[in-house]
Amino acid sequence: MLAYTYIEHGKFELREKPEPKITDARDAIVRVTLGSICTSDLHIKHGSVPRAVPGITVGHEMVGVVEEVGAEVTSVRPGDRVTVNVETFCGECFFCHHGYVNNCTDPNGGWALGCRIDGGQAEYVRVPYADQGLNRIPDTVSDEQALFVGDVLATGFWATRISEITEKDTILLIGAGPTGICTLLCSMLKNPKRIIVCEKSPERIQFVREHYPDVLITTPENCKEFVLQNSDHSGADVVLEVAGTEDSFRMAWDCARPNAIVTIVALYDKPLLFPLPEMYGKNLTFKTGGVDGCDCAEILSLIEEGKIDTTPLITHRCSLNEIEEAYRIFENKLDGVIKVAIVCQTESNK
Ligand SMILES: [Zn+2]
Numbered sequence: 001m002l003a004y005t006y007i008e009h010g011k012f013e014l015r016e017k018p019e020p021k022i023t024d025a026r027d028a029i030v031r032v033t034l035g036s037i038c039t040s041d042l043h044i045k046h047g048s049v050p051r052a053v054p055g056i057t058v059g060h061e062m063v064g065v066v067e068e069v070g071a072e073v074t075s076v077r078p079g080d081r082v083t084v085n086v087e088t089f090c091g092e093c094f095f096c097h098h099g100y101v102n103n104c105t106d107p108n109g110g111w112a113l114g115c116r117i118d119g120g121q122a123e124y125v126r127v128p129y130a131d132q133g134l135n136r137i138p139d140t141v142s143d144e145q146a147l148f149v150g151d152v153l154a155t156g157f158w159a160t161r162i163s164e165i166t167e168k169d170t171i172l173l174i175g176a177g178p179t180g181i182c183t184l185l186c187s188m189l190k191n192p193k194r195i196i197v198c199e200k201s202p203e204r205i206q207f208v209r210e211h212y213p214d215v216l217i218t219t220p221e222n223c224k225e226f227v228l229q230n231s232d233h234s235g236a237d238v239v240l241e242v243a244g245t246e247d248s249f250r251m252a253w254d255c256a257r258p259n260a261i262v263t264i265v266a267l268y269d270k271p272l273l274f275p276l277p278e279m280y281g282k283n284l285t286f287k288t289g290g291v292d293g294c295d296c297a298e299i300l301s302l303i304e305e306g307k308i309d310t311t312p313l314i315t316h317r318c319s320l321n322e323i324e325e326a327y328r329i330f331e332n333k334l335d336g337v338i339k340v341a342i343v344c345q346t347e348s349n350k
C-alpha cells in the first residue's frame with residue numbers, strides 16, 4: 001500500500017509499504033477513506049517533535065472503514081465507518097479513568113499514531129485499543145463531516161470544556177487557523193455573551209466574517225484596545241490562545257481581566273517567558289496541555305444534530321498520490337487553504 005513516510009529531518013516521502021496486520025487482540029485495521037494534514041505533521045517534518053520515529057507513516061487525522069478487528073475488540077465490527085482518535089489510550093489506567101487520556105500510562109499512550117507508530121496518511125492503519133480509539137460515525141453523517149472529530153475538533157471541544165465558559169462571558173480567541181475555528185465552533189455552543197476573534201491573516205479574517213457573522217474580529221495590533229472596549233470588566237473573562245507565538249502568548253494574559261481563565265491550546269516551538277512579576281495581582285488561572293480526546297462520541301452526536309459543522313474548513317481535496325503538493329499548499333498557507341481532505345484509497349484498492 002502507499003504510505004506517506006517520515007524519512008528524516010525535513011523529508012517526507014510517499015512509499016510502498018506492506019499493509020498493517022493485527023498484532024494485539026485489542027487492535028483494529030482501518031481502511032482509511034479520508035485523511036488530513038495537521039500542523040503537528042509539519043512539526044514532525046521540521047524536527048520539533050523529537051520523539052517522532054523516522055520510518056513511520058505520518059498522519060493522525062482520518063476516518064475510514066473497519067477492515068478487521070482483534071479478538072477482544074467489542075465496540076466496532078468490520079464494515080463500520082469510524083473516526084480514528086489522535087490519541088491512543090488504554091481506558092484502564094488512573095489517567096484514563098479520570099478522562100486525562102492524553103497522559104495514559106501505556107507505552108504507546110497519548111499521541112502515538114503518525115508519530116511513534118504508523119499513522120493514517122496511508123491506505124490502511126492499525127489502531128491499538130480500538131474500543132477506545134475508534135468511534136462509529138452515525139449513518140447520516142458523511143466522512144467529510146466527521147473528518148476532524150478525532151484531532152482538531154476534539155482539541156477545540158476539550159479546550160472549551162476546560163475553560164468554564166458561562167453565558168455572561170466575553171471570550172477572546174487568538175488565532176483563526178483550523179484548530180482556532182474548531183475552538184470557535186465549540187465555544188459558540190456555550191452561548192457566551194460575545195466572542196472576539198483575533199487574527200492577522202486577511203484571508204482568515206474574511207473566512208470568519210463570511211461563516212460566523214456574529215463574531216467580533218480584531219487584529220493583533222488593535223487587540224488590547226478592542227477587548228477593553230468590547231468587554232464588561234476591563235478584559236476578556238476567558239482567553240483561548242490558539243496561535244502559538246511569543247506575541248500571542250503575551251496578548252493572551254495581557255487581554256485577560258483579573259481572575260480570568262487563560263487556556264493555552266497552542267503548541268509553542270520554543271520555551272516562553274512567564275513574567276510573573278508583571279502578572280502579579282491579576283490572579284489569573286492558566287490551563288494548558290495536549291487534548292484529552294475522550295469526547296468523540298459526544299462530538300459525533302452534535303454533528304448529527306447539526307450543531308457543529310466543520311465542512312467549510314475543507315478548502316482543498318486531493319488524492320493520496322497528490323499528497324506532496326497538498327503539503328506544499330498547507331505548509332505555505334497558499335490559495336486560502338484551511339484544511340485538505342485526502343482521499344486515501346487508490347483505484348486498485350476500492
Ligand atoms: Zn493534529
Ligand SMILES: [Zn+2]
Binds near residue numbers: 104
Ligand atoms: Zn490509560
